[in-house]
Amino acid sequence: xxxxxxxxxxxxxxxxxxxxxxxxxxxxxxxxxxxxxxxxxxxxxxxxxxxxxxxxxxxxxxxxxxxxxxxxxxxxxxxxxxxxxxxxxxxxxxxxxxxxxxxxxxxxxxxxxxxxxxxxxxxxxxxxxxxxxxxxxxxxxxxxxxxx
Ligand SMILES: O=C(O)C(=O)C[C@]1(C(=O)O)C=C[C@@H](O)C=C1
Numbered sequence: 421x422x423x424x425x426x427x428x429x430x431x432x433x434x435x436x437x438x439x440x441x442x443x444x445x446x447x448x449x450x451x452x453x454x455x456x457x458x459x460x461x462x463x464x465x466x467x468x469x470x471x472x473x474x475x476x477x478x479x480x481x482x483x484x485x486x487x488x489x490x491x492x493x494x495x496x497x498x499x500x501x502x503x504x505x506x507x508x509x510x511x512x513x514x515x516x517x518x519x520x521x522x523x524x525x526x527x528x529x530x531x532x533x534x535x536x537x538x539x540x541x542x543x544x545x546x547x548x549x550x551x552x553x554x555x556x557x558x559x560x561x562x563x564x565x566x567x568x
Contacts, residue, residue, distance in 0.1 A: 467558030
């Protein structure tokens, strides 16, 4: 997911840039929040498409599990921990780049706060972890009704 794609023309640092002056651009901030939430929702809903392709690739594997409503087995079958790690590593990498760039823009010196970058990275990875879990749930729910 590219969070900056849907907020074209808006800096990826928008919230950080606007936060010191509080309410000055509050409408714009809420607009950006709404756009980001729509992106997160869209990203999770892609789970339906992903689930359909997984089902199509393994009809004989999924069909009995769907018929017996075996949610745990469906979740286990569609979970791809290797891919999850790729997503989480990518989020961590990009967040470091962005947080470092933000810090560098704030300080004339090269005294980049490792603490700030680490905290941003931790938060971003946590969000992506939740996003993967939500996407997985969308996939499971989609498959549960696939044969009805
Ligand atoms: O790429 C997949 O196979 C997905 O189902 C998507 C996704 C994700 O949200 O990134 C979700 C569950 C899988 O365990 C791995 C990744």
